[in-house]
Amino acid sequence: MRNKLLVTTSPHIHTDESTARIMWMVIISLIPAGIAGIFIFGRDALWTIFLGIISALIAEGILQLLTKRKVTVLDGSAVLTGLLLSYNLPANVPFWIPIIGSFFAIAVGKQVFGGLGQNIFNPALVGRAFLVASWPKYLTTFPKPLSYDAVTSATPLAILKESKIVEHISYLDLFLGKKGGCIGEVCIAALLLGALFLLLRGYISWHIPVSFIVTTGMLTYIFGADGLFSGDWLFHILSGGLILGAFFMATDYVTSPLTKKGHIIFGIGCGLITAVIRLWGGYPEGVSFSILMMNAATPLIDRYTKSRIYGTKTRISNEKSN
Amino acid sequence: MKNLIKEFLKGIIKENPTFVLALGLCPTLAVSISVINGIGMGIAATFVLVGSNLIISLIKNFVPDRIRIPCFIVVIATFVTITELTMKAYFPPLNRALGIYVPLIVVNCIVLGRAEAFASKNNVIRSLFDGIGMGIGFTLALILISSIREFLGAGKILGLTVIKGFQPAFAIGMPSGALLVIGLLLGFFNLIKKENK
Amino acid sequence: MNTAVFLTIFISAVFVNNVILSRFLGLCSFIAISKQTKPALAMSLAVMFVTTMSSIITWLIYRFLLIPLDMTYLRTISFILVIATFVQFVEMVIRKIAPPMYRFFGIYLPLITVNCAVLGVAVLNSDMFFIDSKSVPGGFLFSTFQGICVGIGYTLAMLLMSAIRERLELCNVPKALKDFPLGFIIASIMSMSFMGFNGFRF
Numbered sequence: 189m190r191n192k193l194l195v196t197t198s199p200h201i202h203t204d205e206s207t208a209r210i211m212w213m214v215i216i217s218l219i220p221a222g223i224a225g226i227f228i229f230g231r232d233a234l235w236t237i238f239l240g241i242i243s244a245l246i247a248e249g250i251l252q253l254l255t256k257r258k259v260t261v262l263d264g265s266a267v268l269t270g271l272l273l274s275y276n277l278p279a280n281v282p283f284w285i286p287i288i289g290s291f292f293a294i295a296v297g298k299q300v301f302g303g304l305g306q307n308i309f310n311p312a313l314v315g316r317a318f319l320v321a322s323w324p325k326y327l328t329t330f331p332k333p334l335s336y337d338a339v340t341s342a343t344p345l346a347i348l349k350e351s352k353i354v355e356h357i358s359y360l361d362l363f364l365g366k367k368g369g370c371i372g373e374v375c376i377a378a379l380l381l382g383a384l385f386l387l388l389r390g391y392i393s394w395h396i397p398v399s400f401i402v403t404t405g406m407l408t409y410i411f412g413a414d415g416l417f418s419g420d421w422l423f424h425i426l427s428g429g430l431i432l433g434a435f436f437m438a439t440d441y442v443t444s445p446l447t448k449k450g451h452i453i454f455g456i457g458c459g460l461i462t463a464v465i466r467l468w469g470g471y472p473e474g475v476s477f478s479i480l481m482m483n484a485a486t487p488l489i490d491r492y493t494k495s496r497i498y499g500t501k502t503r504i505s506n507e508k509s510n
Numbered sequence: 511m512k513n514l515i516k517e518f519l520k521g522i523i524k525e526n527p528t529f530v531l532a533l534g535l536c537p538t539l540a541v542s543i544s545v546i547n548g549i550g551m552g553i554a555a556t557f558v559l560v561g562s563n564l565i566i567s568l569i570k571n572f573v574p575d576r577i578r579i580p581c582f583i584v585v586i587a588t589f590v591t592i593t594e595l596t597m598k599a600y601f602p603p604l605n606r607a608l609g610i611y612v613p614l615i616v617v618n619c620i621v622l623g624r625a626e627a628f629a630s631k632n633n634v635i636r637s638l639f640d641g642i643g644m645g646i647g648f649t650l651a652l653i654l655i656s657s658i659r660e661f662l663g664a665g666k667i668l669g670l671t672v673i674k675g676f677q678p679a680f681a682i683g684m685p686s687g688a689l690l691v692i693g694l695l696l697g698f699f700n701l702i703k704k705e706n707k
Numbered sequence: 708m709n710t711a712v713f714l715t716i717f718i719s720a721v722f723v724n725n726v727i728l729s730r731f732l733g734l735c736s737f738i739a740i741s742k743q744t745k746p747a748l749a750m751s752l753a754v755m756f757v758t759t760m761s762s763i764i765t766w767l768i769y770r771f772l773l774i775p776l777d778m779t780y781l782r783t784i785s786f787i788l789v790i791a792t793f794v795q796f797v798e799m800v801i802r803k804i805a806p807p808m809y810r811f812f813g814i815y816l817p818l819i820t821v822n823c824a825v826l827g828v829a830v831l832n833s834d835m836f837f838i839d840s841k842s843v844p845g846g847f848l849f850s851t852f853q854g855i856c857v858g859i860g861y862t863l864a865m866l867l868m869s870a871i872r873e874r875l876e877l878c879n880v881p882k883a884l885k886d887f888p889l890g891f892i893i894a895s896i897m898s899m900s901f902m903g904f905n906g907f908r909f
Contacts, residue, residue, distance in 0.1 A: 255881050288679075296690070296892060296895075296896070297896075299881075300880070300881065300884055300889060300892055301875065301878060301880060301889070302878045302879045302880045302881065306875070306878035306879070306880075308871050308874070308875070308893065308896075309896050309900075314896055314899075317896070317899045317900060317902075318679075318681055318899065321679075321680060321681035321684060321686065321687075321899060321902060322678075322679035322680045322681040322682070323677060323679065323680070324680070461903070464904075465903050465904065468907055468908060469903065469904055469905070469906060469907050470905045470906015470907065470908070471903060471905065471906065474903055476903075477900050477901075477902070477903025477904075478903065480896065480899070480900035480903075481897075481900045481901070481903070483900075484867045484871065484896075484897050484900065485867060485870075487867075487870035487871045487873065487874040488744075488866060488867060488870035490870075490874075491744065491870055491873075532735075532738070532887060533735070535731070535734045535735060535738075536731045536732055536733070536734045536735070536823045537731075539731040539734070540730065540731045579791070579817070579820070580788070580791050580792075580795075583787055583788070583791055583820075584784065584788070587783055587784040587787050587788075588784065590783055591780060591781070591783050591784055594780075594783065595780060610827060610830045610831060610834065613782070613783040613786075613826070613830050614732075614823055614826060614827060614830070616783055616787050616826065617787070617820075617821040617822070617823050617826050619735050619821065622821055681899070684898075684902070685728065685729045685730075685731065685898050686728075686895045686896070686898035686899040686902070687895070688731070688895075689728075689891045689892070689894045689895035689898055690891070690892060690895035692891050693884075693887075693888045693889065693890070693891030693892040693894075693895060694888065694892070696887050696888040696891065697881075697883045697884040697888035697889075698883075700882075700883040700884070700888065701883040704882070704883065
């Protein structure tokens with residue numbers, strides 16, 4: 189009932205056109221990483237990305253038709269979800285993985301909440317979490333970089349988790365992407381290029397990525413090796429999905445807090461959880477889980493970091509201590 | 511007699527404890543990983559439900575109102591203990607599979623809920639039929655949910671593989687899958703209800 | 708040694724095996740009360756208090772009464788009676804000391820008795836920290852700590868959920884999914900994300 193008056197969805201941009209524009213800008217900024225991924229892993233990567241995007245579009249179209257809502261597949265958000273989901277997959281996954289993943293991401297990650305702007309969780313990560321939980325084998329088998337055949341290799345973080353020693357891989361290789369990993373996460377150079385574009389044009393702000401990356405770096409520096417303060421923080425920053433996650437997924441407007449203070453809390457939370465999982469958890473990488481958990485906390489963060497101008501009463505803790 | 515049949519049937523569809531009254535969800539989600547477990551829990555809960563409904567409707571006039579809840583709980587707990595011991599003795603693998611959810615039948619909202627809402631206000635025969643109906647409704651709900659979860663999550667039904675080469679989605683067998691399945695089922699039943707209006 | 712065990716209990720009870728999102732204990736109250744933050748927080752703190760105290764009392768009863776008298780089969784009955792009595796006691800105390808708070812809780816205070824989480828953690832403690840009818844060394848502290856952590860896990864899930872649902876009030880969710888179904892789906896995603904802490908080893 190209240191909804192009839194609500195004409196905008198978060199982030200309160202005036203016309204649908206602008207929301208679409210932002211989506212497409214983010215998509216464009218992700219293209220370098222995709223090209224790099226295809227170059228490093230071959231045709232499989234292209235195929236996976238294609239399937240991810242197409243399935244997302246079809247899923248959104250079908251669901252919007254079924255629920256008798258406006259069909260908005262061209263606003264770029266479904267494409268972005270499909271793109272991000274496939275960037276988070278190994279290039280050599282069976283064809284049905286990106287299809288199911290995208291469907292799940294759009295259906296459960298987005299449409300059940302009412303569509304664009306209303307989801308609590310990052311849809312691409314919801315899809316990926318479902319895939320990781322359901323078919324772990326396929327989500328953790330990575331092709332060897334630059335070999336274009338069926339040989340597999342483990343990611344640097346997986347090797348670290350298994351044997352506690354860092355693989356003999358150079359920082360340059362880590363930076364350029366000559367390592368095992370998901371399609372869109374490996375080429376840090378390409379990702380940073382896109383991130384720079386978004387930052388300069390003002391589409392994302394530095395608060396979340398910086399607080400996220402710095403927190404993870406600090407914690408892995410302090411606790412990452414046998415003695416204190418001797419961890420290889422550069423290795424950690426250049427490995428796994430940290431750069432992809434911090435710049436392109438944690439910064440999603442809809443699922444992150446509204447205020448700058450909230451952004452910093454969000455970033456620190458993500459960084460903390462990522463570091464804890466990498467250092468002591470069972471999984472080698474924790475970026476996706478950490479972002480989802482902080483997504484869940486975002487409404488709570490918003491509630492407590494909103495300004496007090498409305499004369500709202502003091503917080504619950506004060507009331508209860510009476 | 512017609513009334514009794516009505517009491518019995520309402521527990522199965524119109525007032526199904528799981529999908530309509532939303533009671534007893536804790537064990538439903540936990541044990542619905544395989545159909546065998548679902549049936550086992552359903553039978554155990556039905557036994558307790560029928561037994562406690564019976565006794566409580568018998569003693570309802572002798573129980574002082576202020577301590578009626580603790581009294582009901584003692585009655586229920588007794589039946590649960592009987593169930594627990596019987597399971598430990600004759601069905602050890604099922605007992606291990608159901609784990610802490612067997613003693614937790616004591617606080618199963620369905621049992622206490624029916625005791626408070628029905629058995630304490632109706633005669634023995636009607637309470638009996640109510641108990642059986644609710645128990646069967648609960649068991650049927652369990653079977654529905656666990657068939658979905660066992661098939662999609664482990665590729666089997668009753669422990670047998672159904673389709674060769676089917677790659678089950680393990681997440682469905684996990685807690686998050688349980689919550690997802692029941693959320694979607696509840697939404698689905700809501701949709702049907704609305705269509706019928 | 709000890710810090711590692713306590714840390715493991717903490718991570719396990721709060722995240723990996725979260726009482727609501729993983730063990731499904733306390734679901735009824737979770738779905739019913741988590742629509743707003745204030746009642747959710749109040750309920751969580753009350754539950755945490757009860758889980759802690761009942762962990763202590765039930766451990767003592769199990770160790771010093773049921774085992775020596777060889778009556779461990781009376782575990783369920785005695786535990787639930789202890790919990791029911793304790794909640795009744797808490798109810799009376801609150802009614803005396805802070806009537807507004809008593810009115811605030813309303814019916815939800817007695818409902819803590821049948822909150823699966825409370826009986827659940829008591830049973831869990833006796834399963835985990837007693838082997839062959841003998842107490843594991845340090846079992847008392849572990850049980851108490853687990854009681855506290857279960858309360859924390861409950862509070863965490865409730866707080867997150869209530870803030871989320873408050874926000875969703877402003878969104879136009881598909882009608883068939885409003886309230887309960889969406890609540891479960893959100894819980895499902897939260898549960899998936901908490902899985903990230905699986906295999907935690909300190």
